[in-house]
Amino acid sequence: MTTVRYAHIFGLLFGLLSSGGANAQFVVERSPWLDSEAVTEEPVNQRWAVANQSTTQLITTELTVEGLNPRKPVQLKVEEDTALELAPYRRYSRLCVEPNFMLYADFIYADPEVPTDTMMLKPLAIGLETALPAVEFMPGTEELYFTSAPALQALRKFIEVNPTVSVAIIGHDNEDVLEPNRTSRNRARAVFEYLVSSGVKPNRLSVEGRGASQRIYTHPSTPQEAQANRRISIRVTNY
Structure with missing residues (x-):
């Protein structure tokens, strides 16, 4: 049985510091409403x-x-x-x-x-599709980020409480990846392997890779926009 590997946060921080040294820049996400002078942090x-x-x-x-x-x-x-x-x-x-x-x-x-x-x-209905934005991957890899655990557990529970449901797991990516179709499919496969290792029957799951064909941001300009493109969605294939 394949074990899904979770990237460790310290490895990520070490890589960022190693690549940028003392001048490494970290992008901190802030609510868009904080950009207004009229808004306080109350x-x-x-x-x-x-x-x-x-x-x-x-x-x-x-x-x-x-x-x-x-x-x-x-x-x-x-x-x-x-x-x-x-x-x-x-x-x-x-x-x-x-x-x-x-x-x-x-x-x-x-x-x-x-x-x-x-x-x-x-x-529920056949054909419904939804994105799982909290399922995240290390940039440029097919490795699930450790923060994905709650969303993966929710997906497993969704399948468990709806015993007639089958789902397609769909990977999406940015066009700057060398092989976006292969990478997106392999990321979907990583989610598939997690679910199977958690007890979901493989015949209730399928895997698709859509590459960069359905990007949310055509030209992502921030790490957050790139992450939004590098996502997993699911589609109900049977109910």
Whole structure:
């Protein structure tokens, strides 16, 4: 059985320091709202809710959230409207698994102009596709980054709680990679291997590589835009 290797953060930091020495530059992600002079770094009070996209009926469910606790993901019960105090400069990853709904995954910053953020869950159907932005790879490699673990676990749970579902795992990449089609497929294969090693039956999974054909940013100008292109998505192939 193939073991999925997770890149260690210290190796990444060592590589960055080695390549740039004392002059190495680190890009720190900040909320876009902090670029305005009128915005302070005061906490943002926001309410989160989850609803059925088809009926708009609110759902009581549980989210896996990265960013609420800087040390580890948090399991957060969300009811009709759950009040939170969020840091405006921090990126939050949210994952939601509910039977008979598509896996929900996103990255957000706390927008002070949005008092209530309602996450809309799509009822399951063949052909539905969604991106998993929290599944990340080391740049230029097919190696899963260690921060991908919560999203991979959510994907495994999504398949487990929907026993008739089969999914295609789809890799995407940037055009500056030597062989984007091969690399994107191998990255999707790494996710496939993780799921199989976690107990998912291989006949419920398939693998695709789309290379750079569906980039979110045609000409990425920041590491974050390049990372958004270098992503994994899933498509429901049976339900």
